Amino acid sequence: MKEVIDEKKSTGFIVMGGDSDNKIMNLRNLIRDFTRRRNWEPYHNPKDLALSISIEAAELLEVMQWREHNIEKLLTYPDFLPRVQEELADVMIYCISLANVLDLDISDMVRKKVSRNEEKYPVGKSL
Numbered sequence: 001m002k003e004v005i006d007e008k009k010s011t012g013f014i015v016m017g018g019d020s021d022n023k024i025m026n027l028r029n030l031i032r033d034f035t036r037r038r039n040w041e042p043y044h045n046p047k048d049l050a051l052s053i054s055i056e057a058a059e060l061l062e063v064m065q066w067r068e069h070n071i072e073k074l075l076t077y078p079d080f081l082p083r084v085q086e087e088l089a090d091v092m093i094y095c096i097s098l099a100n101v102l103d104l105d106i107s108d109m110v111r112k113k114v115s116r117n118e119e120k121y122p123v124g125k126s127l
């Protein structure tokens with residue numbers, strides 16, 4: 001309970017429970033089922049999943065390559081948002097797959113990391 005109170009103080013949000021208590025579990029199960037039904041589990045080892053996250057992140061960068069960094073201009077490209085969604089989904093699918101293989105609680109590790117970042121980068125010291 002203390003963690004929930006501290007979290008509200010630092011972020012303004014209350015996030016209770018781990019992945020089993022939220023919609024992330026639905027995504028974890030969807031991805032796990034997709035992988036199992038294709039017999040891809042033997043290929044989904046931590047090293048190859050980490051490589052795949054990096055490869056898909058590079059594909060996300062490719063969408064931005066040689067284009068303006070101004071968001072209004074980026075949004076004028078008709079293919080921009082569909083491609084970002086495609087590659088961002090790929091990154092997230094491999095991140096969730098890695099969490100599945102290592103049995104990591106995504107909600108818990110994200111909350112803990114945000115909490116560490118709160119201490120590392122206090123609001124009062126931001127620009």
Ligand SMILES: [Mg+2]
Nearest residue numbers: 056059087090
């Ligand atoms: Mg891709």
